[in-house]
Amino acid sequence: MIDHFWQTETGWPVAANCLGIEHLPVKHGSPTKPVPGYDVRVLGDDGREVARGETGAIVIKLPLPPGCMPTQWRNDEGFKQSYLSRHPGYYETADAGFIDEDGYLFVMARTDDIINVAGHRLSTGGMEEILASHPDVAECAVIGVADALKGQVPVGLAVLNAGVQRDAGAISAELVKLVRERLGAVASLRLVQIVKRLPKTRSGKVLRKTMRRIADGESVTAPATIDDPAILEEIATALREAGYARAPAQ
Numbered sequence: 001m002i003d004h005f006w007q008t009e010t011g012w013p014v015a016a017n018c019l020g021i022e023h024l025p026v027k028h029g030s031p032t033k034p035v036p037g038y039d040v041r042v043l044g045d046d047g048r049e050v051a052r053g054e055t056g057a058i059v060i061k062l063p064l065p066p067g068c069m070p071t072q073w074r075n076d077e078g079f080k081q082s083y084l085s086r087h088p089g090y091y092e093t094a095d096a097g098f099i100d101e102d103g104y105l106f107v108m109a110r111t112d113d114i115i116n117v118a119g120h121r122l123s124t125g126g127m128e129e130i131l132a133s134h135p136d137v138a139e140c141a142v143i144g145v146a147d148a149l150k151g152q153v154p155v156g157l158a159v160l161n162a163g164v165q166r167d168a169g170a171i172s173a174e175l176v177k178l179v180r181e182r183l184g185a186v187a188s189l190r191l192v193q194i195v196k197r198l199p200k201t202r203s204g205k206v207l208r209k210t211m212r213r214i215a216d217g218e219s220v221t222a223p224a225t226i227d228d229p230a231i232l233e234e235i236a237t238a239l240r241e242a243g244y245a246r247a248p249a250q
Contacts, residue, residue, distance in 0.1 A: 016035050039061035045121075056114075058107065109124055127189060139158075141198055156192035158193070172192045210226075
């Protein structure tokens with residue numbers, strides 16, 4: 001029996017509170033510790049393990065325990081390329097997070113959502129969690145935008161709760177201040193643009209990569225899975241008003 005678990009394409013929970021072994025104290029936001037048999041590590045861009053509490057790519061040291069998915073049907077090379085090539089000797093989960101001093105795993109975002117701001121690896125998911133705690137925010141997203149000086153800087157987009165009549169600029173300033181108070185100046189978040197809605201797939205996944213490409217001024221084609229293609233131009237307009245998205249969405 002398990003509680004508070006996290007699993008990947010391996011098919012079995014990788015981290016969980018295994019009640020049949022030992023009921024560990026719950027830490028909010030963590031699936032608890034790696035399940036016996038899984039050697040979970042957190043690696044930096046150089047492929048080396050990072051310090052406890054530092055965010056990086058969550059990987060599983062090979063070999064995987066019995067019962068895990070050993071390959072993809074009739075696609076061994078595709079399996080190797082997708083999961084085993086980036087960090088030799090490790091299975092790539094495509095998730096990012098950290099392990100704290102007590103050995104608890106925290107899954108913060110997909111690896112694509114970890115941005116490098118002046119040498120600091122920051123989780124956009126962590127910033128989104130802070131923005132979502134504001135009472136006027138219904139949903140939000142944070143993307144990493146290319147910056148000539150810092151490499152990347154975070155930009156937030158927030159949808160307000162229905163019925164909120166307060167000035168959008170004032171709310172945006174509060175959101176920026178909230179992130180700086182909780183994460184510090186290293187977060188470098190200076191803009192949270194208020195928008196009417198966020199682009200999503202029909203299954204409800206926010207299209208962060210698409211918004212990032214719009215913000216960087218790249219040409220964007222609406223993904224086939226998008227719920228409403230018209231929203232891309234809405235986002236492009238909002239970002240252009242904020243000084244980004246020099247090229248329109250297509």
